Amino acid sequence: GAGVSQSPRYKVAKRGQDVALRCDPISGHVSLFWYQQALGQGPEFLTYFQNEAQLDKSGLPSDRFFAERPEGSVSTLKIQRTQQEDSAVYLCASSSDPIGADNQPQHFGDGTRLSIL
Amino acid sequence: RKEVEQDPGPFNVPEGATVAFNCTYSNSASQSFFWYRQDCRKEPKLLMSVYSSGNEDGRFTAQLNRASQYISLLIRDSKLSDSATYLCVVMNKNRGGSNYKLTFGKGTLLTVNP
Numbered sequence: 001g002a003g004v005s006q007s008p009r010y011k012v013a014k015r016g017q018d019v020a021l022r023c024d025p026i027s028g029h030v031s032l033f034w035y036q037q038a039l040g041q042g043p044e045f046l047t048y049f050q051n052e053a054q055l056d057k058s059g060l061p062s063d064r065f066f067a068e069r070p071e072g073s074v075s076t077l078k079i080q081r082t083q084q085e086d087s088a089v090y091l092c093a094s095s096s097d098p099i100g101a102d103n104q105p106q107h108f109g110d111g112t113r114l115s116i117l
Numbered sequence: 118r119k120e121v122e123q124d125p126g127p128f129n130v131p132e133g134a135t136v137a138f139n140c141t142y143s144n145s146a147s148q149s150f151f152w153y154r155q156d157c158r159k160e161p162k163l164l165m166s167v168y169s170s171g172n173e174d175g176r177f178t179a180q181l182n183r184a185s186q187y188i189s190l191l192i193r194d195s196k197l198s199d200s201a202t203y204l205c206v207v208m209n210k211n212r213g214g215s216n217y218k219l220t221f222g223k224g225t226l227l228t229v230n231p
Contacts, residue, residue: 033218042121042204042221043161056218091160093219105151106219108160 002026004109006092012115013082021077021112025094033106034067034077035091043091049075050097082116089113120144123205123222131230134195138225140188140205149208150181152190154201155224161204164190195229202226 005024013019025032031050035043036059045059051072060067064082069075079086093106123140130136138152150167165172167179167188178191188205205222 035219035221040223042223043219045218045220048218059218105163105166108162110160 004092004094004107006090006109006112008112009110010113010115012117014117015082015084017082018078018080019082019114021079021090021114023075023077023092023094023109025073025075025092026096026107027073029094029096029107030072031095031097031106032069032075033093033095034075035093036061037089037091037111039088046077046090079114082114084116087114087116119223120220121205121207121222123203124225125223126225126227128225128227129230130195130227132195132197134229135191135193136195136227137192138190138203138205138227140190140222142186142188142205142207142220144207144209145186146209147186147207148210150188151206151208151219152177152179152188153204153206153221155204156201161221164203192227195227197229197231200227200229 007022033048034046037043047067048056049069052069064080066078089111091108091111093108095106121142152164153161154164155161165174165179167181169181171180176193180189202224204224207220210217
């Protein structure tokens with residue numbers, strides 16, 4: 001379909017391993033967001049891209065978390081030396097953000113459910 | 118204090134009941150407000166935006182009180198299919214004015230029973 005696509009849908013890793021999560025936003029969407037959702041909580045902001053520029057990474061919990069969007073479309077969230085507290089659902093969202101528009105909705109992908117053993 | 122706080126729930130109601138969700142936010146400069154719905158193990162989906170004048174979409178009515186920093190969602194004649202977690206969401210735009218990050222409440226679980 002034409003929605004936000006994330007892969008893998010599920011990821012199990014051992015503590016200390018590195019993981020990479022992929023997000024394909026809706027075609028043409030300028031803005032891309034990553035959120036982390038722990039069990040029983042609402043999603044929490046991690047980082048924001050406008051095209052290829054990472055304009056805000058204030059929500060990344062540590063320097064083990066790294067995100068990129070080199071060509072302004074697909075984005076990858078990488079977590080190095082994973083810890084058990086990294087277990088969560090990682091959600092990607094995109095929006096069209098045309099100039100002058102207001103309240104443009106963010107469209108979410110299904111998320112990647114990450115479990116660290 | 119969390120930036121967005123919601124009724125903790127859960128709410129269990131019979132079909133046909135009216136249910137109200139309340140939410141407060143702490144940042145008086147917040148500019149946009151939404152209710153999202155999230156089904157179990159699925160992604161959040163926009164239910165409706167919330168405007169100062171109040172807005173209605175079928176059985177759903179949203180209200181915003183900027184002075185009190187309070188947002189509400191009313192569901193009338195609830196259906197089994199309304200069972201989900203309802204997330205109160207606030208957006209604060211950056212200096213450039215473009216779309217920016219969403220801040221979510223913890224969510225309130227609603228179960229509508231037959």
